[in-house]
Amino acid sequence: LRTVEDLYLGRSRDVLIDAIFGTGLSRSPEGLHREVIERVNAFNQPILSVDIPSGVNGDTGAVSDIAVRATCTVTFGLPKRGNLLQPGRELSGKLYVSHISFPPSLHCADSQVVTNRLASLSPRPAECHKGDFGDVLFVAGARAYLGAPLFASMSFLKAGGGYARLATPASIAPLLATRASEVVMVPLQETADGSIALSNLDGLCALADNVDMVVVGPGVSLNEETQELVRRLVSCTTKPILVDGDGLTAIASDGETVRR
Structure with a gap:
């Protein structure tokens, strides 16, 4: 040309x-x-x-x-x-x-290219049940943050997880249940701000001991009482724990909790 x-x-x-x-x-x-x-x-x-x-x-x-x-x-x-x-x-x-x-x-190298195509789950034995694929407790959500607990718990199930329990303020549990019918709701007492109250600590610690893993923090808000709950919950459980979202703010300045 x-x-x-x-x-x-x-x-x-x-x-x-x-x-x-x-x-x-x-x-x-x-x-x-x-x-x-x-x-x-x-x-x-x-x-x-x-x-x-x-x-x-x-x-x-x-x-x-x-x-x-x-x-x-x-x-x-x-x-x-x-x-x-x-x-x-x-x-x-x-x-x-x-x-x-x-x-x-x-x-044929070990490296893989990830695309947006849907991946199929591996075949599962006919006699299996949801308890065979992980039992995870999500401590998440507040009156102003409904999306984070929904996405966190449903992502686990959509990725192949078996049993999702969502511990969340009682006032928003019914709303979340309409979008996540597969998730077991654990309604909790809440603060005046609509976040998870510290009074739930003993019950959450006991529940955490009976699951495989705990996820704490998505959308729990920056309410100081709730932030203290996160710090104590992280310290009370010996199960694997993933801290995310507002939970990271709660433990960021607490070196001892981070080390645990």
Whole structure:
């Protein structure tokens, strides 16, 4: 091509293959290259990029100024970082990996590429029950934070967990139950702010001793009484414990609790 006018994209073209630049590009397309990319992006048919959309940095996924917006990209050997990091990931469209003649040792390595595709759970024995796949106590939620306890407990179940118990303020337990019918609710006494009260400590410690693991902190709020409950609960149980969200604030300045 000498000028962009030499690029004819008439109606008879069903697909456009983009191979203007490769993965080594680290500068912004200029002059004719830029004009061609602009024309390509105006093409109303599928665009297939080779290795990486032209204009995307193969190492970082960054775009200096302009880049091809592909319908799909065929990359070779293994995905490039630029295919996986934004905005390169979005510009790549649907990503396909071709092994071509690369040795199997390259694409059969232990490393894995994680995508948004749903993963299937491993087959389970017919005689199993939910107790065989983990019994976790979630101490989470407050009147102002309904999402955190819901996402935490349901994520465990959707990942294959067996038994989820959600210890949460009594006033919000019915609301959460409408969205998480598989979760066993443990309604708790609450503070004036609608967070978990310290008076629940003994009951929570006893319950923690009868589960496999405790998750404490998602959406419990920064109420000081509740923060003290978190610190004491972390100290009273010998079971594995995961502290998250507002629970991290509770133990951040307590070195002894963190060490436990």
